[in-house]
Amino acid sequence: MKNVAVLSGGRSPEHDVSRMSAENICKELVAAGYGVLPIVITRNGRWFLQDVHESVAVIRQEAERGVSIHPGDGLWMNGEKLAVDIVFPVTHGTEGEDGRLQALLELAHLPYAGSGTVASMMGMYKNLAKDVARILGIPVTPSILLSPDDIAWLGNDEDAPFPRLFTSFDISPDSTGTARADLFLGVLQEKLGKSLLVKPEASGSSVGVTALPQPGAEIFLDAVFMAYIPGERVLVETFIPDVMELECALLEAEDEIVTAGPGLVRKPAGEESILSYDIKYSVHRHATMEYPPPIAREEAEMIATYARSLFSALGCTGYARVDFFIDPSGKPDARIFFNEINTLPGLTDTSHWPFLMKCKGLEWPQMLLEILSRGFEAYSLRHHESDR
Incomplete structure (x- = not known):
């Protein structure tokens, strides 16, 4: 029997949904005959x-339950090494x-x-993923990145x-107050259109996303300051009114990438125009999925092809x-546009x-057998390469 350490929680805004995913995964792993060690990362980063x-x-959070990670030597608790064959992270969002986290697990030889x-x-940083999509010839919505300096200027930081x-526009550097927001908005709308979508460049579960x-x-x-994570950039995109949101699930099997979908996201009646965090994970009024979706077969096949191409090009596992x-x-x-890839999607x-x-x-x-098998294979490949 393989022992699986399921990591969840973390310091990101997606802490709670990560733990919901972990609860479900632990239940399914136990039912499938695995040994399970649930490890929660608290909001202040302790395990x-x-x-x-x-x-x-x-x-x-008793002291004797504290878990530490040792470079080259796995996970430890109370002076003893935990019997862990593989780690299953369901740590959605920043740091997870x-x-x-993946780099940390590699350093621990796990x-x-x-x-x-x-x-x-690459998957977390949305603009990088969009750059890969562009190289592959996959359409993306027009977008502009706002740097931390841009956001500081927008917030009237005189330094x-x-x-x-603004360098290609006739705009005075001396603008202050709400005039700065007016100027910024005008330039963005000239480049992207009147309707905008504002989001963190590096976040998930629709946290900090605002449709305008x-x-x-x-x-x-x-919207910009709601999307801003200190030190990170904010992504502003063209917003498509009445947009249809479709999702493809991918599973790497031994000899193929299994592609399920796309399915159409159906939001509860009366909800906002984008798939928000609350709609995704509300217990009573969450989004549902319609499969097959009400689109042409050729479009569904094109979306599935795009999804597989991105999975492979980014080197996903x-x-x-x-x-x-x-x-x-x-x-x-x-009329099809790549939105984003989630390398650790919700598993609630x-x-x-x-x-x-x-x-x-x-x-x-x-599903669990394929996911864990690919994890073991990737580990073997990394260690084979490092031993050469």
């Missing part, structure tokens, strides 16, 4: 071993999905499920440099979910990745 059959509502350090980082974005169909300066300013937009008013041959009871895989005819035991 504690939990009991597999206890509720995730409360984190046990962006390559940093096999782990999911994508490696570089693929995780912030004049934004480079008809933005004013103050609303735009609020194990599993992922790739999300797309369809512009309902666009031309039939030019209501998450779309397992739903789509089940539509493909796969059940949890096979």
